[in-house]
Amino acid sequence: MTAAIDVDHVSFAYGDQPVLRDVSMTVEEGRFVGLIGPNGSGKTTLMKIMLGLQRPDSGAVRLFDVPADRFSEGTRLGYVAQHAKASDGRMPMSVREVVTMGRYAHAGVRRLADRDRQIVEEALEQVGIDDLAERNVNRLSGGQQQRTFIARALASEADLLALDEPTVGVDAESKETFYGLLDELNDAGITIVMIEHDIGVITEHADEIACLNEELYAHCETSRFLETDALERAFSSARIARPDRTVSAD
Amino acid sequence: MAIEILQQRPAVTRATLGGLLAVVIVGTFIYWAFPIAFDAFWGTTCTAIGSWLVCSTFLQHGFTTGILVGIAAPLVGAYVVNRQMALIGEALAHTAFAGVAIGLVVGASIEWANYPLVFALAAAILSAIGLQYLAVKTDAYGDVPLAIILTGGFAIGVAVISYGEGIAFGRELHSYLFGNILFVPFENVQLMVALTLVVLGMVALSHKQLLFITFDREAAQLARINVWFYDMVLIVVTALVVVAAMQIMGAILVAAMLVIPVAAAMQVAGSFNRGLLLAIVFGEAAVLGGIFASYYLDIASGAAIVIVAMLIYFAAVLGTR
Numbered sequence: 001m002t003a004a005i006d007v008d009h010v011s012f013a014y015g016d017q018p019v020l021r022d023v024s025m026t027v028e029e030g031r032f033v034g035l036i037g038p039n040g041s042g043k044t045t046l047m048k049i050m051l052g053l054q055r056p057d058s059g060a061v062r063l064f065d066v067p068a069d070r071f072s073e074g075t076r077l078g079y080v081a082q083h084a085k086a087s088d089g090r091m092p093m094s095v096r097e098v099v100t101m102g103r104y105a106h107a108g109v110r111r112l113a114d115r116d117r118q119i120v121e122e123a124l125e126q127v128g129i130d131d132l133a134e135r136n137v138n139r140l141s142g143g144q145q146q147r148t149f150i151a152r153a154l155a156s157e158a159d160l161l162a163l164d165e166p167t168v169g170v171d172a173e174s175k176e177t178f179y180g181l182l183d184e185l186n187d188a189g190i191t192i193v194m195i196e197h198d199i200g201v202i203t204e205h206a207d208e209i210a211c212l213n214e215e216l217y218a219h220c221e222t223s224r225f226l227e228t229d230a231l232e233r234a235f236s237s238a239r240i241a242r243p244d245r246t247v248s249a250d
Numbered sequence: 251m252a253i254e255i256l257q258q259r260p261a262v263t264r265a266t267l268g269g270l271l272a273v274v275i276v277g278t279f280i281y282w283a284f285p286i287a288f289d290a291f292w293g294t295t296c297t298a299i300g301s302w303l304v305c306s307t308f309l310q311h312g313f314t315t316g317i318l319v320g321i322a323a324p325l326v327g328a329y330v331v332n333r334q335m336a337l338i339g340e341a342l343a344h345t346a347f348a349g350v351a352i353g354l355v356v357g358a359s360i361e362w363a364n365y366p367l368v369f370a371l372a373a374a375i376l377s378a379i380g381l382q383y384l385a386v387k388t389d390a391y392g393d394v395p396l397a398i399i400l401t402g403g404f405a406i407g408v409a410v411i412s413y414g415e416g417i418a419f420g421r422e423l424h425s426y427l428f429g430n431i432l433f434v435p436f437e438n439v440q441l442m443v444a445l446t447l448v449v450l451g452m453v454a455l456s457h458k459q460l461l462f463i464t465f466d467r468e469a470a471q472l473a474r475i476n477v478w479f480y481d482m483v484l485i486v487v488t489a490l491v492v493v494a495a496m497q498i499m500g501a502i503l504v505a506a507m508l509v510i511p512v513a514a515a516m517q518v519a520g521s522f523n524r525g526l527l528l529a530i531v532f533g534e535a536a537v538l539g540g541i542f543a544s545y546y547l548d549i550a551s552g553a554a555i556v557i558v559a560m561l562i563y564f565a566a567v568l569g570t571r
Contacts, residue, residue: 051472052472053468053471053472071474072474073474074472074473074474074475075473077472077473079468079469079472081468081469090332090516091332091464091465091516091522092516092519092520092521092522092524092525093465093521093522094520094521094522096521097461097521097522097523098465101458101461101462101465101466101469104458104459104461104462104473104475105473105474105475107458109455109456109458109459112458134520134521135520136520136521152469156473
């Protein structure tokens with residue numbers, strides 16, 4: 001098995017505020033990795049660095065064995081950002097338009113082909129929002145919006161899906177269906193990295209868990225992780241070392 | 251980036267050849283075919299309707315320019331407005347005005363350089379590139395760089411005019427400031443056609459990328475779309491539209507055509523593409539309604555167009571409540 005993501009001794013700071021310190025971890029292809037840690041522990045930053053959206057101050061990141069900043073197959077990456085509600089909800093976009101964006105990088109400057117449109121329809125069906133295709137995405141519920149963004153990643157035929165707290169503001173029932181969908185995608189061979197607050201959810205769905213708080217406290221199989229005290233150490237160090245940290249710092 | 255471009259050499263060669271071919275075709279069309287088509291169209295319309303409104307050469311020029319502005323401005327505005335860059339047109343128009351001022355002063359002493367709109371075009375494109383640089387440098391499309399370029403550009407224009415005080419600018423300067431439907435010389439109509447074709451071509455080629463970046467910048471970056479390059483494309487296209495529309499809207503009012511029809515359309519539409527088409531429909535309604543209002547009520551054309559556009563916007567807001 002090869003590595004989808006390889007993070008090698010990565011450090012990052014905003015000004016003189018350290019965010020990540022010497023983090024190394026590998027995400028093998030086809031795995032479902034949960035990324036947990038207290039608020040402000042650098043989870044989102046690490047995810048962005050993994051995807052090549054941000055450059056680390058030191059260290060190196062490889063995506064599918066290519067340095068992340070030179071990785072050009074953008075269509076292989078799917079990212080659903082925290083509160084993925086792009087354009088702050090004022091720009092009218094139909095669900096189908098959003099999902100079709102998944103094909104844009106494939107098409108370049110040429111027109112979309114029938115095959116592109118077919119893939120979009122399949123992605124809409126796969127996440128169960130084909131009946132919402134003509135609706136304005138800004139008028140949908142949080143869960144439906146998240147499905148739209150997942151469908152976009154599917155339409156781009158991504159084989160790596162990075163999700164940053166995808167179910168914040170989503171009702172419990174939709175959450176269940178959503179995680180069911182992720183399990184299906186993972187079974188189909190898509191690598192998933194997910195930041196999630198709900199440790200119960202993570203332990204139920206993820207194969208591996210990485211616990212982060214500036215440094216990587218543990219990264220191992222879910223079953224083994226529960227036996228370690230990494231969680232306690234990561235969260236307590238947050239409280240003791242940085243009582244003044246704001247909640248939304250990540 | 252240079253390495254990437256070299257690696258894509260066949261694509262670059264094709265794009266360059268395609269671009270040159272497009273320039274030749276557009277150029278030939280505008281110099282040879284367009285005047286014939288123009289005369290044929292308005293000749294027929296004039297014979298059919300027989301009103302002064304369509305038979306006057308002045309108004310024929312004005313209508314043609316107006317209709318083209320009504321297409322190009324809302325088209326580009328749709329991306330600009332949804333990126334919260336609504337005032338960028340205003341800033342570019344004010345620097346374009348500085349270009350006009352320089353052009354008028356130069357043109358007054360050098361006969362063959364008497365094309366103020368070409369100077370306006372150069373000034374607008376230069377300031378577009380400058381704005382892009384400031385936006386990257388200051389890390390946001392904040393309104394501070396906009397305010398600086400806007401007022402700074404206008405200041406240069408005023409300075410140049412006061413410097414060349416001996417020259418009688420008169421009506422020409424006034425028409426660039428406030429717009430005048432009756433003052434569009436035929437070569438400016440031709441320039442307008444060229445600009446519209448260039449804008450349509452560029453948007454047709456880059457619509458997908460522009461839309462992606464507008465809606466979700468980070469995801470576009472992730473898809474490894476060259477965000478910087480397409481930002482530049484959009485801002486340069488905006489500069490072209492602003493200069494084109496300046497003749498009938500005036501430097502001070504030109505941004506309205508980029509913003510108001512789009513704002514009205516986005517209020518009503520449920521998808522971007524429908525919003526885009528509707529914005530062009532609203533733009534045309536504002537231009538034609540404005541020109542008629544300007545003629546019957548004897549008010550400035552630019553102002554009339556903006557007022558009609560504003561009425562459409564209010565109707566759209568009230569209609570969706």
